[in-house]
Amino acid sequence: MTVQDETTGPMTTEAGAPVADNQNSQTAGVGGPVLVQDQHLLEKLAHFNRERIPERIVHARGAGAYGKFTVTADVTKYTRAKFLSEIGKETEVFLRFSTVAGNLGAPDAVRDPRGFALKFYTEEGNYDLVGNNTPVFFIKDAIKFPDFIHTQKRDPYTGSQEADNVWDFWGLSPESTHQVTWLFGDRGIPASYRHMNGYGSHTFQWNNEAGEVFWVKYHFKTDQGIKNLTAEEAEVLAGKDPDSHQRDLRESIERGEYPTWTVQVQIMPAAEAANYRFNPFDLTKVWPHEDYPPIEIGKLELNRNPRNIFAEVEQSIFSPHHFVPGIGPSPDKMLQGRLFAYGDAHRYRVGINADLLPVNEPKAAQARSFGRDGVMYDGRHGGAKNYEPNSFGGPAETGRALWEPASVSGTTEDHPAPAHAEDDDFVQPGNLYRLMSEDEKQRLIDNLAGNIAGVSRDDIAQRAIENFRKADADFGKRLEAAVQALRG
DSSP, rough: OOOOSSSSOOOTTTSSOOOSSSSSSBSSSSSBBOOOOOOHHHHHHHHHHTSSSOOOOOOOOOEEEEEEEEEOOTOOOOOOOGGGSSSTOOOEEEEEEEESSOTTTSSSSSSSSSSEEEEEBBEEEEEEEEESSSSSSSOOOGGGGHHHHHHOOOOOOTOOHHHHHHHHHHOGGGHHHHHHHTSSSSSSSOOOSSSEEOOOOOOOEEETTTOOOEEEEEEEEEETOBHHHHHHHHEEEHOOOOOOOHHHHHHHHHTTTTOOEEEEEEEGGGHHHHHHTSSTTTTOOOOTTTTTTOOEEEEEEEEOOOSIIIIIIOOOOOTOOOOHHHHHHHSSSSHHHHHHHHHHHHHHTTTTTTSSSTTTSSSSSSSOOOOOOOOTOTTTTTTOOOOOSSSSOOOOOOOSOOOOOOOOOOOSSOOOOOOOOOOSSHHHHHHHHHHHHHHHHHHHHHHHHEEEHOSSSSHHHHHHHHHHHHHOOOHHHHHHHHHHHHOO
């Protein structure tokens, strides 16, 4: 990115003309009305009115940094992606962290999942991995996503987030029990962006030069150690320093204390997916590590802060449809919906040419497409032909897909996700609960009870409790007693 030198030369208008007076607007005589001929005044006010773009519907509150990804293991038998082709290879990255439900001005230290969106600037084009700090999510089908987010946002009548809406939806969507158990446990409020893990969350396809297919899940394990806030600590910090996470990330990089993560993947041969005990494409489920142990493949380091937050963080775009050769999607129904939704969100929010902005454009490759014109188009293609095929030269298709085809069968209708042997909504949240120490269980119960107690209707509260009881009898019994104590 070319950074303009603002330290020398006279102040100018947007068009480059010198500004004579930036303190006083032109008037008709001393004390008279302002003149419409004062174009510097009108330009400043008009630009100011347009300085903001629509904030993200979700993940609006965020921070970002540049860094590098370094390969530490040979994975060429699993994928032909060039940025993963040899040990020691480095790829520039940009990582944006965020909360999910809060708006742009919300505090950082809140109980909310954290976005973990990573852009690899590879020599085969940009690869975006859009994940969270949890390995699972609340729902398994993108058709439910707008409804879910509406429950987390402001109520159309009260203008506030309402416990009734949150727990009504979660209670009626038992698939959310696993993620809610994560969210209200100790890791629900990270102490900082540096002290949390990241996950690709979805299942993705890797394919090698021979065309063999593997399903993979990504894990980014923080080398700073996991650190979290209690509900009481977070309440104080959110009021004292709403920018706590952003400030911590920026200042740690300024000090030269570059945060790092150990990158791991779980790898499942494609042939094993059909008979695996859990649906491997269900975003509400994990692959237990005893089934598919994570293997280390690299190191992620953040070492450079953005020069301008609006240009590089607010206008950064990430889309899971940005794949490179050797990596592709899976039948995960949430991922399939996001392949459209993320790109469309940025086309609306930033504009059709958002990919031309410095933070978003490829750095180790050149974009060669026939997309033209639109708002903020910079004319970079000159007079080159804008169609294909043509007989005047220019880019042409390669004939080789980025990922391998998947076999499908059956009828076209509104299918639920296929169920596997242990595919109910309560096995994994129950396992998670039973893994916790007694102190962890008690904090989980306290956090949940404090939130459910704010529900106005007994039936909504009871339905929510019953989902946790189905996960583990002790879980439900203790939660019910805690809620009843708070509700009197």
